[in-house]
Amino acid sequence: MGTAIDKTIFSSYVRKEGLFDEVFQSDGEVKSVYQKLLDLYGSRTIEDYVSLNNKAKSSFFNQGITFQVYGDKQSQEKIFPFDLFPRIIDSAEWETIEKGAIQRSLALNHFLWDVYHDKKIIKDNIVPIELLSSSPNYLHQMMDVDPPSKVYNHISGTDIIKHSDGDYYVLEDNIRCPSGVSYVICNRTALKRALFGVFNHYQTYTVTDYAENLLNLLESVKPPGVDAPVCVVITPGMFNSAYYEHSYLAKAMGVELVEGRDLFVENDFVYMKTTQGPVRVDVVYRRIDDLFIDPMEFHPDSTLGVPGLFAAYKKGNVTLANAPGTGVADDKAIYTYVPDIIKYYLGEEPILKNVHTYHCSRPDELKYVLENIKDLVIKPVDEAGGYGISIGNKLTKEEIEKVKAVVKANPRKYVAQPIMSLSVHPTYIDQKESFEQRHVDLRTFTVLGHDQQFVLKGGLTRVALKEGNLIVNSSQGGGSKDTWVLKQ
Amino acid sequence: MAGLKCRYMSYEYEIDYDTQNSYEKGLNEAFWQFLVIPEDNETQEVSYWHFENDLGERNSVSINGLGFKTVQVRSKKQVDHINFNAHFKVVKKEINPFDFELPSDLEAERAHLNSLEFKVDHEPYLRKTRFTTLPEQHRSYFEFDRSISIFENLTHLNHWTFEHLYFKTGVTDVNTPLSEIIEKRHGVCQDFTHLFCAIAKYNGVPCRYVSGYLHQGHGFFGDSQMHAWAEAFVPNVGWIGFDPTNDLLASHNHIKVCHGKDYTDCAPLKGVVYTHGANETKYSVFVKAAQQQ
Numbered sequence: 001m002g003t004a005i006d007k008t009i010f011s012s013y014v015r016k017e018g019l020f021d022e023v024f025q026s027d028g029e030v031k032s033v034y035q036k037l038l039d040l041y042g043s044r045t046i047e048d049y050v051s052l053n054n055k056a057k058s059s060f061f062n063q064g065i066t067f068q069v070y071g072d073k074q075s076q077e078k079i080f081p082f083d084l085f086p087r088i089i090d091s092a093e094w095e096t097i098e099k100g101a102i103q104r105s106l107a108l109n110h111f112l113w114d115v116y117h118d119k120k121i122i123k124d125n126i127v128p129i130e131l132l133s134s135s136p137n138y139l140h141q142m143m144d145v146d147p148p149s150k151v152y153n154h155i156s157g158t159d160i161i162k163h164s165d166g167d168y169y170v171l172e173d174n175i176r177c178p179s180g181v182s183y184v185i186c187n188r189t190a191l192k193r194a195l196f197g198v199f200n201h202y203q204t205y206t207v208t209d210y211a212e213n214l215l216n217l218l219e220s221v222k223p224p225g226v227d228a229p230v231c232v233v234i235t236p237g238m239f240n241s242a243y244y245e246h247s248y249l250a251k252a253m254g255v256e257l258v259e260g261r262d263l264f265v266e267n268d269f270v271y272m273k274t275t276q277g278p279v280r281v282d283v284v285y286r287r288i289d290d291l292f293i294d295p296m297e298f299h300p301d302s303t304l305g306v307p308g309l310f311a312a313y314k315k316g317n318v319t320l321a322n323a324p325g326t327g328v329a330d331d332k333a334i335y336t337y338v339p340d341i342i343k344y345y346l347g348e349e350p351i352l353k354n355v356h357t358y359h360c361s362r363p364d365e366l367k368y369v370l371e372n373i374k375d376l377v378i379k380p381v382d383e384a385g386g387y388g389i390s391i392g393n394k395l396t397k398e399e400i401e402k403v404k405a406v407v408k409a410n411p412r413k414y415v416a417q418p419i420m421s422l423s424v425h426p427t428y429i430d431q432k433e434s435f436e437q438r439h440v441d442l443r444t445f446t447v448l449g450h451d452q453q454f455v456l457k458g459g460l461t462r463v464a465l466k467e468g469n470l471i472v473n474s475s476q477g478g479g480s481k482d483t484w485v486l487k488q
Numbered sequence: 489m490a491g492l493k494c495r496y497m498s499y500e501y502e503i504d505y506d507t508q509n510s511y512e513k514g515l516n517e518a519f520w521q522f523l524v525i526p527e528d529n530e531t532q533e534v535s536y537w538h539f540e541n542d543l544g545e546r547n548s549v550s551i552n553g554l555g556f557k558t559v560q561v562r563s564k565k566q567v568d569h570i571n572f573n574a575h576f577k578v579v580k581k582e583i584n585p586f587d588f589e590l591p592s593d594l595e596a597e598r599a600h601l602n603s604l605e606f607k608v609d610h611e612p613y614l615r616k617t618r619f620t621t622l623p624e625q626h627r628s629y630f631e632f633d634r635s636i637s638i639f640e641n642l643t644h645l646n647h648w649t650f651e652h653l654y655f656k657t658g659v660t661d662v663n664t665p666l667s668e669i670i671e672k673r674h675g676v677c678q679d680f681t682h683l684f685c686a687i688a689k690y691n692g693v694p695c696r697y698v699s700g701y702l703h704q705g706h707g708f709f710g711d712s713q714m715h716a717w718a719e720a721f722v723p724n725v726g727w728i729g730f731d732p733t734n735d736l737l738a739s740h741n742h743i744k745v746c747h748g749k750d751y752t753d754c755a756p757l758k759g760v761v762y763t764h765g766a767n768e769t770k771y772s773v774f775v776k777a778a779q780q781q
Contacts, residue, residue, distance in 0.1 A: 122608045129604065133611050140612045140749075141553025264519075266562060267548045295760050296521045296560075297553045307519035307760045308560055311550040 009046050009085075010038070012434045013426060019437060020164045020423040022087060033088045033486065036201050041085065050433060053084050056190045065186050065244055080183050081479030083428035084194055087440065087461045088202075094485045097160060097168060097444060098455045100352030103342060105156045105446045106453075108175060108329045110345035112152040115328060116142045126344050127337045130361065134412055136382070137176075137327025139290065141297060145314055147323045148221040149450035154321040155214070156446040157181075160352065162423040169353045169420065171441065173338065175322060175330045177287045180460040180480075181210055181445050182245035185252075187482040188458070203487040205457035210445065211252030213456075217449035218253075218283045221319050229282035231255045232272060234263070236288050236304045246287050260288070265308030270318045283319045284309075290324045332381040332415050333359060355420055360411035369407065369416040373400050376416040377470075378407060389471060393419060422470055425481065427463050439464045441472050442483065457485040497582040499740050500535075500778040503575070503701050505714075506771060507757060510569040513765030518563045520570060520759040524714075525549070525557040526578050526700065526743050536577035543570055554753060556746035577778070582740045588725045590637050597638055600723040601692050610694035610721060612749065619750040620695075622686040623667040632691045639722050642688065642730060649684045649732035662751060677716040677733040678751050684718045684732045685750065694721040696747040698729065699754035703741040703775045713773055714756050719747060743775070 015021055015028065023034045030038050041049070060079040089097070114121050115138070121127050132138045157178025159171040188207050192199060215231065222229035235246035237259050250257035256272060263272055263281060271278035286293060292302040297310040312318045328334070334341075336357040339350045358365040358376070369376060373392045380388040390403045407414045424437035444459040461481040462472035472478040505524045526534050539547035541561050548560045561572065591597045600606055607614060616622075630648050632641045656674040666686055669679045681697055688695035695718055702715035717731040717738055729738025738744075748754045761767070 119608050119611075123605055125604065129608055129611065133615050139553075143612075261517075264562060265560075266546070268550050296519075296558075296758050300755075300758060303760070303762070307521070308550065308562075310553055311558070311560075314551065314553065 008042055009044060009049050010042065010426065010435055011046075013436070016424075016437060018164065019421065020162060020166060021437060022162070022423050022425040022440065033090050037086070037088065037198070040198055040201065046433060049084065049428065052194050053428060056084055056194045057082065059190060059193065060186065063186075065182070065248075081430075081463075081465060082183075082187055082190065083463075083479070083481060084191060085426060085428060085435070086191060086482040086484050087425055087442075088484045088486060089442075090486050091488050093168075094457065096351060097442075098457075100168070100170075100350070101156070101158045101160075101444045101446045101455050102453050103346065103348065103351050104158060104170065104173060104338060105153055105175075105448055107338065107342040107345050108156070108173060109151060109153050109448060111334075111341050112323070112326060112329050113150055114345075116325065117144060121341070121344055124344075126340050127334070130412075131331070131333055131337075132328065135328050135331055135333075137290065137325065137331060139325035139328075141310065141314070142323070142325035145323075148223060148316075148319050151221055151448050151450070152323040153326050153329070154217055154221065154323075154448055156448070158352075158444045158446060159441055160444060161420060161441045164421040164423070167353060169355050170335075170338070171355060171420075172332060172335060173330045174443075175326045176289060177242075177322070178443070178445070179242040179245050179287075180443050180462075181456065182248040183480050184445070184456065184458050184460050184483070185210060185248070187460075187480060191482045202484060204484040205487060207456060207458040210456050211249060213447050213452075213454045214249065214285070215253040215255070217447045217452055217454070218285055218319075218321060220450035220452055221321065222282050223316050223319055226282045230272070230279060231283040231285065232258050232263075232281050233285045234258050234260065234288055234306075236292070240287075242287065249285070255285075260303065260305045263306045263309070265306060265312050268308070268312045268315045268317050270306065270309060270312050281318060283321065285321050290327060293320070293324065332357075332379055333361070333412075336415070355417045358416040360407050360414040360416065366407070366411050369414075370404055373403060373416075375419060377419055378403055378414055378416050380413050381415055382413070391419060391470060419470070422464075422472075425461070425463065427465070427479070427481070429465070436467065438467070439470050439472065440481070458483045497740075499580045499582070499703075501576075501578045501580060501701075501703060501743060502776045502778050503578060503743065504772075504774040505574040505576075505756075506572075506773075507769065508569065508571045508771070509757075509759070509767060509769045511761060511763050511765060511767045512568075513763050514566055514568040515563065515761045515763050516566055518567065518570070518759060518761040520561045520572070520757065521550075521552075522559040522561075522572060522574065522757055523552065523556060523699070523746055523754060524574050524756050525559065526576055526745055527556060529744065530581075531583055531740075532578055532580045532743060534576055534578050536575075538575045539573070541570055541572045543567055552746075554746065554748055578743055580740045580743060583738070588722075590639060591724065594634070594637060597723050598634070601638065606723070613694040613696045613721065614689055614692070615749060616686070616689055617750045617752070619666060619682045619752070620685040620689055620697075621666065622690040623670070626667065626670050627690065629670065630687050638693060639725070639728070641691070642693065642720050642722070642728070643737075645684060645687055646730045646732045646737075647735055649680055649687075650735035653680055653683065653732075655680075655733060662755075677713075680732040681716040681718050682750060684730060688718070688720050695719070696727075697750045697754055698738075698742075698744055698747045699751075699756065700742055700744040700746075701773060701775050702731075702734075703743070703777060713771075714745075715742070716751070716754075717742060 153175040157174035218231045233250040270281040291298040293305040294310040360366045378390040422439040425440045426435040427438040445456040447454040461483040463479040654674040660675040685695040719727040
């Protein structure tokens, strides 16, 4: 029922030179995988789209799929911004991503085994010893611990971008408690509700099998001698920014969601308090950081964890996923060595590229960094969530001086990378009621278990909603998109 | 001297560790972990142990992250205190701390210390912690002498620490920074030990904090409390105990419980209690030589 002033959804879409657009080729033609989608969406007006998008968003609120940002004074619950225009990855591209993610996760798992046992890679001078000795995430308590099936990084989140050269690069590995997978599933559910018919035209892999795979993984790494393991998800509590996800995963797996005070340890076994009395717990999917899991062993004033949990783990009476001490391998200073780590343990060339990284701890590289800050991204090695990142070409002169001083004061804490041009994707912008180019990345979720390797076919496409912004983290005002991986 | 058999003297000790903790507001739930059991090693063996708590709760023996035995007590009901007592019998061999030869090649010894392999193997105890980082302004207080062996340097360091600090209780606590201890020149065995560890590590010698019991009756410092000393790794010899509080090498009077990077790894009592009020902790240690064989 449109009138002459109705606009189709892409009528005011502007493509900027030099950016890699996921949907349009450089000549303006639509890429073939998106063609059908554009035909379907293209016949609609922007108003139709807006009203559907709003409905989808309110369903997120109604379901409580929200998060909170640390340090935000108002500390309002927010929904993770989302739009109904999906990102599509064809099967050939996906194969590379999937193989690359598994390769990385396996190599990092070998690395973790090694640094907690013989430390061969250090003795062979591939990875410098300083990266262990200066890492607060290298836990001596994990020395010579043999986790079931030798798996440390049961769940990995690998952040991947597509550069303007069209190649995929890994930006970082997250192997402590990576979050975001619940959004992948919720985004898909929301899109299916709003635009079910679209899925008739695309053969897309499901993402709702994640919980099933996660549960299989947890059960596969049960302690020896346990027949039918009791698994739980432990959360720091409802004030944690990812609480929704913790509760979602517990519910989807059909296991209990617990806080530290719901568990106790006796005689090196872990029990859950229930109305029917204590129930022994065999596998804990823990979403509490290493240093908070057990006040007897780590931060003594933490009330989030369970006293005695680590001793029970070390004795082999309970499995923790991920294993404690994985943080030593996803430190951004280790990141640089991942290609070497892959070659060392697997004898393979890395499938996914690394972004070149300068270590400020090395004097000559520090010098380069200080002289070229305007062309670099400066990152602290041990912060998550996009905190503390400075992007050189966005800084004023005074800010550059400040960053220089901060880096010089503590060089080990910083690495620098060339400013990568993340690919852009048409994204619906609320304030403008139109589609614009926004930078995106992709967090993939890899699950390693006993004889089990699984990459969720989809992953979380994160969108930097501010124009020109390159930081996609939700805590920095990022949004997300449903991500489709196509079958052949 | 063919035919001469080396016979070790052995000593038997009885040790009592006793602690009373009271909590003003009471506790709904609590968990305590005691790191007080002497370790079994080449020079000592626990022949008997007995634990008691007055809450009627089970005393469970567990092993902590660094491999040392602990006793855990969990209270399920409302309480306002815990009294815990541990009793041990320990057989200790006489130690001859000089039972090795000093190296003839000092360069080789130093090269060994600086080798990557050595640094990797000893990384945990070369790592500087909050309490074992030598402040920059104090780095020239005690310097290693390159013309003598590592062991001799450590012996000098032991003596220097003993001379530099005055033993004084109640002036420092577990949170006193090392710089303050060096400047004010007083402290207790923890402080002596941290200072020793800091200087040894600064000079590339692996060094660990040891918590244990000191046999009393010799007028040594630290005999009615848990004692602390250090173990440093001497290339080609192994870990050797230094007691800078008493200017001694660790001997049969030193009954080791555990070691760690610093005090935080070795705190004899850790507890998680859910309460708002103040709490009071008292403890005492009694070590008695039972007999000599």
